Amino acid sequence: MDPELPQDRPIEEQLRLYKEILRYSTDAVSILDAEGRYLENNPAHQQLLGYSIEELRGQTPALHSDAASFVRVGRTMFERGTFRGEVVSHTKEGREIYVDLSAFPVKDEDGEVLCYVGFARDITARKREEARRQAVQLVREAVWQMQGGEDVEKLLLAIGDGLDSLDIPYQNCGINVIDTSGPTPVMHSYTTTPEGRWLSSKTVEAVHTVKRMQEGGEPVYRRDLEVDDVFDECRYLQKHARIRAVVDVPFSHGTLAVNSLVADGFSERDLEVFQELATVLSEGFRRMEDLQQLVDAHAQLVQAEKMASLGNLVAGIAHEINTPVGAIHSMHDTLVRAVEKLTEAIEQDFPESYHEHRGLQRALQIIQDSNRVIESGTTRVTTIVKSLRNFARLDEVELVQVDLHEGLEDTLTIVNHDIKNRIEVVKNYGDIPRVFCYPSRLNQVFLNILNNARQAIDGKGTISITTSQVGEEVHVEIGDSGTGIAPEHLEKIFEPTFTTKIAGEGTGLGLSICRQIVEEHKGRIEVESEVGQGTMFRVVIPLGLAAEDRSDGVS
Amino acid sequence: MTEETENETVVLVDDEEMVLTSLSSFLMLETDYNVHTFLSPGEALTFIEGNEVDLVLSDYLMPEMDGITFLAKVRDLKPEVPRIILTGYADKENAIKAINEVGLFQYIEKPWDNTDLQLIIRNGLDKQRLMKDLQKKISEINKAYSDLQGIQQDILKTFA
Numbered sequence: 001m002d003p004e005l006p007q008d009r010p011i012e013e014q015l016r017l018y019k020e021i022l023r024y025s026t027d028a029v030s031i032l033d034a035e036g037r038y039l040e041n042n043p044a045h046q047q048l049l050g051y052s053i054e055e056l057r058g059q060t061p062a063l064h065s066d067a068a069s070f071v072r073v074g075r076t077m078f079e080r081g082t083f084r085g086e087v088v089s090h091t092k093e094g095r096e097i098y099v100d101l102s103a104f105p106v107k108d109e110d111g112e113v114l115c116y117v118g119f120a121r122d123i124t125a126r127k128r129e130e131a132r133r134q135a136v137q138l139v140r141e142a143v144w145q146m147q148g149g150e151d152v153e154k155l156l157l158a159i160g161d162g163l164d165s166l167d168i169p170y171q172n173c174g175i176n177v178i179d180t181s182g183p184t185p186v187m188h189s190y191t192t193t194p195e196g197r198w199l200s201s202k203t204v205e206a207v208h209t210v211k212r213m214q215e216g217g218e219p220v221y222r223r224d225l226e227v228d229d230v231f232d233e234c235r236y237l238q239k240h241a242r243i244r245a246v247v248d249v250p251f252s253h254g255t256l257a258v259n260s261l262v263a264d265g266f267s268e269r270d271l272e273v274f275q276e277l278a279t280v281l282s283e284g285f286r287r288m289e290d291l292q293q294l295v296d297a298h299a300q301l302v303q304a305e306k307m308a309s310l311g312n313l314v315a316g317i318a319h320e321i322n323t324p325v326g327a328i329h330s331m332h333d334t335l336v337r338a339v340e341k342l343t344e345a346i347e348q349d350f351p352e353s354y355h356e357h358r359g360l361q362r363a364l365q366i367i368q369d370s371n372r373v374i375e376s377g378t379t380r381v382t383t384i385v386k387s388l389r390n391f392a393r394l395d396e397v398e399l400v401q402v403d404l405h406e407g408l409e410d411t412l413t414i415v416n417h418d419i420k421n422r423i424e425v426v427k428n429y430g431d432i433p434r435v436f437c438y439p440s441r442l443n444q445v446f447l448n449i450l451n452n453a454r455q456a457i458d459g460k461g462t463i464s465i466t467t468s469q470v471g472e473e474v475h476v477e478i479g480d481s482g483t484g485i486a487p488e489h490l491e492k493i494f495e496p497t498f499t500t501k502i503a504g505e506g507t508g509l510g511l512s513i514c515r516q517i518v519e520e521h522k523g524r525i526e527v528e529s530e531v532g533q534g535t536m537f538r539v540v541i542p543l544g545l546a547a548e549d550r551s552d553g554v555s
Numbered sequence: 556m557t558e559e560t561e562n563e564t565v566v567l568v569d570d571e572e573m574v575l576t577s578l579s580s581f582l583m584l585e586t587d588y589n590v591h592t593f594l595s596p597g598e599a600l601t602f603i604e605g606n607e608v609d610l611v612l613s614d615y616l617m618p619e620m621d622g623i624t625f626l627a628k629v630r631d632l633k634p635e636v637p638r639i640i641l642t643g644y645a646d647k648e649n650a651i652k653a654i655n656e657v658g659l660f661q662y663i664e665k666p667w668d669n670t671d672l673q674l675i676i677r678n679g680l681d682k683q684r685l686m687k688d689l690q691k692k693i694s695e696i697n698k699a700y701s702d703l704q705g706i707q708q709d710i711l712k713t714f715a
Contacts, residue, residue: 319643322643322665322666323571323574323643323665324573325665325666326574326577326665326666326667327571327573327574327576327577328573328577329666329667330577330578330581330666330667330669330672331573331576331577331580331581333581333668333669334577334580334581334584334669337581337584337585337669338580338584341584382666
């Protein structure tokens with residue numbers, strides 16, 4: 001059979017053939033007259049816009065086109081003769097759709113326009129997908145730029161913009177962040193409500209509700225609070241507006257909550273968007289947490305370095321002072337001996353002068369007084385130097401067995417200058433065995449606690465140091481009669497960078513490093529405090545440390 | 556025991572004048588030693604080489620050469636002379652090592668106690684004197700022995 005081309009057929013048959021082609025085309029095809037009024041459309045076109053040809057005839061595309069798109073197509077057709085591009089249109093029911101349109105004129109042999117033909121394809125789904133991706137990307141950027149809690153405001157604005165751009169009918173959205181670093185979880189809620197600030201949620205139930213939802217891992221969609229308010233949140237949520245539906249989508253650190261004034265206001269598609277945003281939030285918050293850990297670790301390292309260089313400095317100074325002190329100490333002893341010999345000689349050879357010459361008597365008395373002062377002075381300097389070098393003990397990087405009382409005494413000597421005239425130190429040293437430890441590291445812990453204690457005491461007060469053996473542990477308790485620590489601070493004092501001291505007085509790292517050091521000893525550090533009564537730190541060091549360490553080495 | 560009345564010679568070396576003075580004044584007050592002080596280990600070596608010396612005490616940390624190196628050179632010159640090192644706390648480890656490596660009689664830690672210092676020096680000198688006496692006795696015995704051998708030869712010759 002020879003192929004038969006349409007033009008070889010009678011005109012009527014050709015026309016029927018073209019009509020058939022148009023009828024089955026999946027692209028929407030429309031034919032407009034020279035004035036731009038609808039003449040004909042195919043079923044795909046009717047499906048796209050929802051108008052039958054009877055409804056369209058005599059109308060221009062202005063009927064359904066977005067005004068801006070209509071003007072743009074008209075101008076381009078006028079200037080270039082054809083149009084190819086994306087336009088926005090509305091279906092008969094009023095739904096906005098995105099269309100990829102190709103329009104061109106059909107002319108006769110004289111170049112007169114006979115009609116216009118348009119081919120259109122629905123790209124709404126693709127556009128929505130793009131918009132969604134863009135919205136998610138904006139949120140991702142916001143979350144990645146987040147440095148800390150204060151940037152959450154920007155993040156929420158980005159989420160709001162994203163939801164707006166996707167035409168999701170939400171009333172407001174918020175993030176609930178649960179902080180589980182303390183002994184009891186704390187929740188920070190941030191919403192786009194008129195208040196628009198971090199609201200630390202005080203109600204324990206709210207924290208637990210959110211925590212439960214977060215642990216569930218799945219979005220919780222309460223479609224209508226008036227019938228579905230299992231958490232009795234209605235009153236709280238309706239404080240600002242009449243919220244009917246709430247979605248909580250869990251992420252790594254809490255939930256993303258979006259509410260609507262309309263019951264069942266969110267579609268499945270909306271829920272998918274929320275989940276995607278929650279994934280982005282998880283990534284961002286985890287990264288922020290990692291970053292924080294890095295910052296903390298760095299700060300600790302810097303502090304440890306500082307302590308080490310302080311140790312070096314102390315050891316260096318002790319060494320430098322040692323030589324002159326040694327000379328003075330020896331010279332003074334020699335002087336005392338010389339004076340003794342001198343006195344003996346005078347007494348023996350010039351007994352009259354010795355007993356009666358008042359000037360000589362006075363001079364000898366002055367020499368004796370001087371010697372006494374020099375002696376007590378050098379003894380004190382010698383003790384301080386000894387304490388300093390014992391405190392630093394830089395040479396001992398391995399576990400050694402020491403008497404903790406010596407370490408406490410050395411450390412007390414170092415803080416003595418600020419204690420002696422106003423604070424009474426009460427020592428209740430118990431009968432404790434020598435313990436294996438890193439002495440200079442433990443001395444740092446004692447120094448830190450003693451410093452805190454003396455700073456906590458305003459004016460006169462008492463510091464008590466109690467040591468005891470409890471089972472297979474040695475307890476060192478350092479208590480003060482100071483101002484005490486507020487309960488809300490108490491659970492945070494071991495966190496790095498937490499400080500209540502004014503800038504320059506404390507780094508906030510002291511106690512976190514203390515805990516680290518004590519944990520290196522497989523021990524623990526505990527605190528008890530009452531505002532107005534004082535604070536007591538308990539350093540607990542296990543006795544079996546060396547044995548454990550050795551068995552670790554073998555295995 | 557004729558040597559006991561003879562004054563022993565003690566050499567002190569430290570780059571710090573105040574340490575030298577405090578050491579020497581004490582020894583001069585409490586003992587009859589001939590005390591010679593040197594700020595420079597080099598000069599001290601020259602003195603030790605050319606003179607009869609009974610004990611050398613040196614500081615550890617000195618800019619010219621450290622006390623261990625100095626005392627090692629002293630040992631090379633006069634192995635029988637007791638050597639004492641004066642150290643700061645931080646150099647203790649090194650000093651203890653040196654006791655074995657260089658063969659030191661003792662180390663004294665700063666700040667030192669004068670009575671201890673005196674005792675250590677006294678012990679060092681006693682050891683030195685005993686060694687000297689021993690050496691002398693050995694050479695006397697050796698001499699007596701060779702005299703004896705000569706006599707034996709003579710006797711053998713006589714009776715042969």
